[in-house]
Amino acid sequence: xxSIKDKVAIIGMGCVxxxxxxxxxxxxxxxxxxxxxxxxxxxxPKDIQAAWWGTCFAGHTGQIMASPLKLKYIxxxxxxxxxxxxxxAIRGACYAVASGAADIVLALGAEKLKDTGFMGLPQTxxxxxxxxxxxxxxxxxxxxxxxxxxxxxYGLSHEEGKKILAHIAVKNxxxxxxxxxxxxxxxxxxxxxxxxPMIAYPLGLYDSCGVSDGAAAAIICRADMxxxxxxxxxxxxxxxxxxxxxxxxxxxxxDFAHVEETWRGGNAAYKEAGIKNPRKEINIAExxxxxxxxxxxxxxxxxxxxxxxxxxxxxxxxFTLKGDLPVNTDGGLKCFGHPIGAxxxxxxxxxxxxxQGKAGPRQIKNPRIGLTHNQGGEPGAATVSVLxxxxxxx
Amino acid sequence: MAGIVSYGAYIPFFRxxxxxxxxAWGIAIQPGEKAVANYDEDSLTMAVAAAMxxxxxxxxxxxxxxxxxSTTAPYKEKQCAATIATVLGLPKDAVTMDFGGSLxxxxxxxxxxxxxxxxxxxxxxxxCVADTRMGYPMGPGEMSFGDGAAALLIGKQGVMAExxxxxxxxxxxxDIWRSDRDQFxxxxxxxxxxxxxxxxxxxxxxxxxxxxAGLTPKDFARIAISSPNARQHSxxxxxxxxxxxxxxxxxxxxxxxxxGSAMSIMSLIGVxxxxxxxxxxxxxxxxxxxxxxxLKTTGQIVEARNKKGIKKNLAFxxxxxNYSKILRWRELVQTQPAQRxxxxxxxxxxxxxxxxxxWDGRLTGTKCLKCGTPQYPKQRVCxxxxxxxxxxxxxxxxxxxxxFSFSHDYVxxxxxxxxxxxxxxxxxxxxxxxxxxxxEPDSIKVGLPLEMTFRRLYYVGGIYNYWWKCRPVRA
Numbered sequence: 001x002x003s004i005k006d007k008v009a010i011i012g013m014g015c016v017x018x019x020x021x022x023x024x025x026x027x028x029x030x031x032x033x034x035x036x037x038x039x040x041x042x043x044x045p046k047d048i049q050a051a052w053w054g055t056c057f058a059g060h061t062g063q064i065m066a067s068p069l070k071l072k073y074i075x076x077x078x079x080x081x082x083x084x085x086x087x088x089a090i091r092g093a094c095y096a097v098a099s100g101a102a103d104i105v106l107a108l109g110a111e112k113l114k115d116t117g118f119m120g121l122p123q124t125x126x127x128x129x130x131x132x133x134x135x136x137x138x139x140x141x142x143x144x145x146x147x148x149x150x151x152x153x154y155g156l157s158h159e160e161g162k163k164i165l166a167h168i169a170v171k172n173x174x175x176x177x178x179x180x181x182x183x184x185x186x187x188x189x190x191x192x193x194x195x196x197p198m199i200a201y202p203l204g205l206y207d208s209c210g211v212s213d214g215a216a217a218a219i220i221c222r223a224d225m226x227x228x229x230x231x232x233x234x235x236x237x238x239x240x241x242x243x244x245x246x247x248x249x250x251x252x253x254x255d256f257a258h259v260e261e262t263w264r265g266g267n268a269a270y271k272e273a274g275i276k277n278p279r280k281e282i283n284i285a286e287x288x289x290x291x292x293x294x295x296x297x298x299x300x301x302x303x304x305x306x307x308x309x310x311x312x313x314x315x316x317x318x319f320t321l322k323g324d325l326p327v328n329t330d331g332g333l334k335c336f337g338h339p340i341g342a343x344x345x346x347x348x349x350x351x352x353x354x355x356q357g358k359a360g361p362r363q364i365k366n367p368r369i370g371l372t373h374n375q376g377g378e379p380g381a382a383t384v385s386v387l388x389x390x391x392x393x394x
Numbered sequence: 395m396a397g398i399v400s401y402g403a404y405i406p407f408f409r410x411x412x413x414x415x416x417x418a419w420g421i422a423i424q425p426g427e428k429a430v431a432n433y434d435e436d437s438l439t440m441a442v443a444a445a446m447x448x449x450x451x452x453x454x455x456x457x458x459x460x461x462x463x464s465t466t467a468p469y470k471e472k473q474c475a476a477t478i479a480t481v482l483g484l485p486k487d488a489v490t491m492d493f494g495g496s497l498x499x500x501x502x503x504x505x506x507x508x509x510x511x512x513x514x515x516x517x518x519x520x521x522c523v524a525d526t527r528m529g530y531p532m533g534p535g536e537m538s539f540g541d542g543a544a545a546l547l548i549g550k551q552g553v554m555a556e557x558x559x560x561x562x563x564x565x566x567x568x569d570i571w572r573s574d575r576d577q578f579x580x581x582x583x584x585x586x587x588x589x590x591x592x593x594x595x596x597x598x599x600x601x602x603x604x605x606x607a608g609l610t611p612k613d614f615a616r617i618a619i620s621s622p623n624a625r626q627h628s629x630x631x632x633x634x635x636x637x638x639x640x641x642x643x644x645x646x647x648x649x650x651x652x653x654g655s656a657m658s659i660m661s662l663i664g665v666x667x668x669x670x671x672x673x674x675x676x677x678x679x680x681x682x683x684x685x686x687x688x689l690k691t692t693g694q695i696v697e698a699r700n701k702k703g704i705k706k707n708l709a710f711x712x713x714x715x716n717y718s719k720i721l722r723w724r725e726l727v728q729t730q731p732a733q734r735x736x737x738x739x740x741x742x743x744x745x746x747x748x749x750x751x752x753w754d755g756r757l758t759g760t761k762c763l764k765c766g767t768p769q770y771p772k773q774r775v776c777x778x779x780x781x782x783x784x785x786x787x788x789x790x791x792x793x794x795x796x797x798f799s800f801s802h803d804y805v806x807x808x809x810x811x812x813x814x815x816x817x818x819x820x821x822x823x824x825x826x827x828x829x830x831x832x833x834e835p836d837s838i839k840v841g842l843p844l845e846m847t848f849r850r851l852y853y854v855g856g857i858y859n860y861w862w863k864c865r866p867v868r869a
Contacts, residue, residue, distance in 0.1 A: 119733040120805060133742075133754065133851070133861045137827070138734075141815040144801030149817075152799070152840040201802035201812065201835075249827055250769045250777045252819050256799040380817075380827075 003272045006393050008094045009226035009233040010218050012041025015349040018214035018337030019183040026058055026112040027068035029215035033342075034069050034108055041219040041229050048219075049102040050075040054089035054109035055341035056082060057122055065108055075102075082376030083290065084241070085109055086216065086344025087385035091239055093220045103222050110215030111339035120211060121340070139290065140200035140208055142378040147202050147293040149256025149379075154308045158202055165292035166193035167314050169206040172289060172328050175321060176335025178361045183212045183337030207292040212337025216345035218352075223393070232356045237369065237388040238272030240265050248380025259294075261384035262301035262373065269371070269386035270303075278303045282325060282388075283367035284354050286347035288375040289332040298373055299327070302386075321364060329354060329362045344385060347372035355391040368392060396511040397553035397689070399518065401698065402447030403663045404440050404543040405650055405707035406431045407832035407865075410714045412537050418717035419532045426624075428540040428651035430714060431526045433723035433810050434831055434849040434863065437464040438474045440543035441522035442481050442848045447702035448520065448545035451792055454482040457547070458516035459489035463503040463523040465572070465655050467494055468850075468858050477860070478522060480755045481848055483789075489516060497570070497620065497681025499523070500544075500655040505685060507548040508557050518549035525654030530578040531726060538623045539579070540651020544659040554694035555666060555675065557687055559607040564683035565595035570622075592622060592680055596630050599684035600676070607688060611635040614688075615673035617642050618661035620680040622652055649708055655681070660704065662689075667703040669695050710868040712834055722809045732807035741855040753787070757846060757862045759824060760785035768824035791862060793820040795844040802835050818844055818864050832865040843867040 014036025016029045024032075038045055053065040053076055062076025081088040086109035093107035116122050120138060151161040170190055176182040188206060196205035226233035242265035248254030266278070275281045285302070289295035299310045304325055305318075313319065319327035330336050330350035333343060351370035353359045369390045376383035409427045416423040431440065441462055449457070460482070462475040475490035484490075491506070493499040500523035507519035524543035529535020569582050569591030581587055596619070604610060617636055621627035624647035631642035645664035646657060653660055658679040665675050669691045677687045714720065721727045753759070759770030764781040768788045775782050798819040802812035814830035830838065831849055844864040851859040 116735070117733075118735055122735055133750075133859075137815065138803055138806050140805055141801045141803035141813065142827075144803070145799040145815065145817055148801060148840065149799040198802070198804050198812075200804060200815075203801075245777065247777055250773065250825060251767070252798070252823065252825050256817060 004094060004098050004239055005237050005273060006235050007098045007223055008236040009221060009223045010236070010348070010352055010389070011221050011226050011229040011233050012037040012039070012043065012219035013217065013349045013352050014040060015181060015216040015346055016214055017181045018212040018339060018342075018346070020114050021213040022114065024213065026064070026110055029112070029213065030065055030068045030108060030110050033110065033215035033217040034106065037106070037217040037219050043104065043219060043229065045069065047104050048074065048106045049104055050096055051077070051106040051108065052089040052092040053078050054080070054085040054107070054344070055111055056080055056085055057111060057113065057340065081383050081385070083288065083338070083340050084344060084374045084376035084383050084385045085341040086346065087372065087374040087387055088344070090218060090220070090344060090348060090387065091241065091385065093218070094236055094239055097220055097222055103225060105220050106217060107220060107345065108215065108217040109341040109343070109345045111341045112213050113211045113339055114213050137378070138200065139378060140203055143291040143294060144200035144203045145256055146259070146297060146379040150293060150297060151202070153255055153257040162194050162202060162204070163190070164296065164311050164314050165207050166190045168289065168292045168295050169193040169334060171320050172332045172334040173206075175329050175362060176331025179330050179336065182331040182335045183210050184331065184335040203291055203293065209290050209333035209338045212339045214337055214339035214342045214346065216342045216349050218345055218348060232391065234352050234355050234389045234391055235393055237390050238269040239387050240268035240272060241383065241385045242268060243383050244381060246381040254380055256379060258297050258301050259375070259379055259382055259384065261382040262298055262375065265384040265386040266302040266373070269388050273388045275369070275388070279325060281369055282371050283369050284329060284351060284364055285325065285327045285371040285373065286330065286332070286350050287327055287373040289328055289334050290338060290375070292334070294375070295328065295332070302371070302373060321362060326364045329359065329364060344372065344374040347374060348387065348389070351389055355389065395553070395556045395558070396508045396548055396550055397556035398546050398666070399549040399552050399554065400448050400453070400547040401663045401666060401701060401703060402444050402449070402545045403660055403703050403707050404444035404447060405429045405704070406435055406440070406541050407710065407712055408432055408714050409649070409711050410717070410720065414714070414717050415537060421532065424537050426648040429542055429649070430720065431541040432831055434851065435526070435541070436468050436850055436858070437466045437524035437526050437543070438468050438477060439848050439850055439860065440524040440526070440541065441474070441545070442478055444524065444543035444545040445478060445482055445520060445522050448547055451483060451789065454484055457484050457488060457518050457520050459491070459507065459510060459519035460484055461491045461493060461503040461507055461519060461521050463493035463499040463521065463655055464525055465494055465497060465499060466526045467492060480751060483756055497655050498679045498683060498685055499681070500659050501677070501679035501685035501687070504546065504548070504659065504687070505560060505562070508560070511548050511550060518547060521546045521548060523656045523659050525656050527654045528578050528724065535579050535581070538647070538652045540646070540653050542650055542653035542656050542660050544656050544663055546659060552694055553692055554698050555689040555691045558690050559603070559609070559688035560686065561599070561603040561606055562683065562685045563595065563599040563602065565591070565598070566682055567591050588626060592626060593630060593633070595684050596678060596680060597633060599686055600634050600678055603686040609688065611641070613674055614641060614676045615669065616665040616675050618658055618665045618675060618677040620657045620678065621647075623647060645704060664704040666691070666695065667699060667701070667705060671695055712832070719810070725809065732805070734805065734807045740852075742857055742859045744857070747857070754861060756789050757791035758787050758789045761788035768820065768822060770824055770826050788824070790820055790824055790826065791846040791848070793822055795820045795846070795864065797838065797840055797842040797844060798825065799840065800830065800838055814838060816844070816864055829863045830865060831863040837866070
């Protein structure tokens with residue numbers, strides 16, 4: 001099996017301000033993200049030879065994106081992998097370029113969630129399964145069971161567990177406060193996080209990410225062409241996805257204290273990229289902190305912290321902007337926001353900017369290798385994408 | 395001779411103190427408490443619960459008929475007995491019937507079952523009776539009515555109480571009724587209903603019965619009778635010549651309430667669980683007339699004492715400390731809609747329900763024939779060893795279980811927040827995710843022992859969506 005390492009590069013990216021974009025339509029956001037990316041790459045829209053479109057809720061087919069952008073009679077593929085949809089758009093685009101089917105392509109994800117009129121995500125009943133039996137699986141409840149399971153496995157009291165999660169919320173809110181494109185740009189205190197109203201016990205308001213409108217885009221081309229467009233392209237080192245067979249909902253082997261798909265996806269990505277010591281070699285990670293407990297367990301599943309020991313790294317500030325391994329420097333899902341189809345691309349947007357040294361007040365020191373972790377589904381039944389990129393070949 | 399082979403009662407977990415109702419409306423306090431069906435229970439689910447307390451799964455597989463009786467069946471046109479038979483796993487040729495339309499429907503069903511068995515037409519019949527009647531808020535019915543269910547297995551083998559005599563009289567009167575347009579039970583002027591309805595019909599029927607059978611009140615150890623409230627219960631017992639304290643102590647009113655069509659049979663179970671061999675019991679129902687039965691206990695009655703009758707059900711309860719909960723559960727007030735997608739989006743389709751019921755109705759999954767791993771729902775390819783189509787059906791509803799993880803969800807749309815979502819690990823293998831019911835949130839912990847209970851998930855598009863939930867074990 002061949003590796004995709006260094007065969008493909010990102011030469012332009014765009015991302016709108018995420019949030020409650022009452023005044024903007026889905027089409028407005030698609031256009032803003034795409035044109036920022038075109039401009040960043042220095043290409044003409046007509047240079048795009050194929051496109052990948054990620055959305056969960058905006059409708060069927062590539063028409064939804066092709067129409068506002070006037071992509072005329074080129075291949076446009078609509079992809080969906082729940083909250084990992086954005087990464088799936090990047091994957092499709094990268095593999096097309098690596099295969100030689102196209103040289104310059106667009107990957108774009110967008111979602112207009114605030115027009116549903118509800119809190120949380122829309123619930124659409126699949127026609128194919130007995131989902132009408134599963135009445136209460138709101139995402140907060142299922143992720144909350146990851147917290148209950150983690151606290152139980154490692155003997156953390158409710159208070160201890162909440163405090164660790166609060167540190168993650170405070171960090172991500174601080175990072176969000178430095179980011180003009182983030183949905184939430186306000187710092188919070190540990191006390192605020194701990195005392196916030198309960199969403200799904202034991203997770204409170206600040207342990208849960210927001211639901212946002214947003215769009216993000218990437219222009220991807222062959223690695224050997226990349227420097228024609230810019231001096232600082234970002235190279236794909238690995239691009240893996242791990243899809244679980246819902247084992248955790250069927251089998252008692254699953255402990256509800258980690259996410260197996262993250263562990264597997266991480267290992268596969270490290271192998272493809274040739275990474276031996278993730279904690280040392282990864283310089284920045286954007287991970288899927290849909291809930292604080294998700295970020296906590298991801299740190300262990302991606303081998304940044306030993307099993308059951310992430311608490312020490314969280315309390316030591318390892319994952320803050322000034323720590324050894326900054327995580328969610330842009331505020332993460334918690335503060336940048338979570339428009340489902342756009343999130344994977346938004347994560348890559350931050351890693352891309354950090355690797356280019358263009359992250360403004362959030363810029364970390366000389367990162368070379370960045371990782372994005374994008375998760376669809378829930379603990380026990382997840383779809384996890386791990387994408388590793390770097391600012392140098394080799 | 396046909397008689398009762400087994401019994402089981404079901405009393406909902408939650409109780410409401412009558413003083414709580416009085417406090418809510420600013421009316422005179424009445425003593426005692428009443429049993430209140432949870433928001434996810436109805437007469438069908440309570441009948442299933444009583445039936446499961448009556449027979450084991452292997453016993454159910456041999457039953458020849460199932461008669462369901464209720465004045466509060468969830469469907470006007472769709473048989474409940476067939477659903478109950480499916481959930482219990484009765485043979486496909488079991489005779490199923492629904493009885494309704496009168497507070498006597500429970501005893502009507504019992505009489506029909508006894509006749510079917512006595513005649514030899516059926517070897518055994520399960521009679522399930524349940525009611526969840528609603529009185530007008532602030533009215534006497536709201537104070538006196540309780541929710542409950544009972545199940546009797548009627549047969550000729552292993553009888554604990556033979557049914558020796560029966561008689562019946564009809565008595566057409568507009569004393570207590572509900573038209574097809576009514577949500578709440580109506581009643582005529584108190585004195586009229588009491589004197590010309592209940593008292594007259596009970597006196598005439600029981601007197602005629604005793605005369606015909608050649609029996610006197612002294613021949614009976616205990617009586618089990620329907621009655622609208624504790625006062626009339628004592629009054630009628632006395633009028634009929636029974637010693638209230640010895641032969642007719644109150645079983646129902648102080649702790650459960652008037653459970654309508656289920657009342658006389660629940661009372662009978664309450665009597666049987668204390669009875670000694672060779673005792674006679676008189677049972678009388680009421681509802682536009684009365685059905686009267688005489689029963690005689692056998693030596694088998696002693697073995698039945700540990701069954702889940704009235705006492706065991708009463709021992710396990712949680713108090714509703716806020717009357718407004720009832721208004722929400724019964725949807726008597728409109729509350730702020732949750733800012734969540736409408737429940738209509740989760741409407742079960744008849745075809746999907748039909749396809750799934752044979753499995754999900756009994757919480758049946760698969761057990762891999764190659765590696766032995768139980769799994770739910772049905773998996774054609776084994777999660778453990780990936781063997782294809784090598785499985786046997788495996789039921790989970792009767793397996794002991796424990797909480798593996800849980801959450802109390804405050805954002806989910808429900809009339810009873812929070813929703814307690816649970817990962818349930820079964821002894822012997824297998825796991826499911828489902829809601830927990832009949833629980834007090836603060837007492838839920840990882841490792842808590844659980845059992846499964848058949849409930850109504852929600853009602854949408856004219857369809858009641860029944861499935862299973864877990865609950866803390868009823869010790």
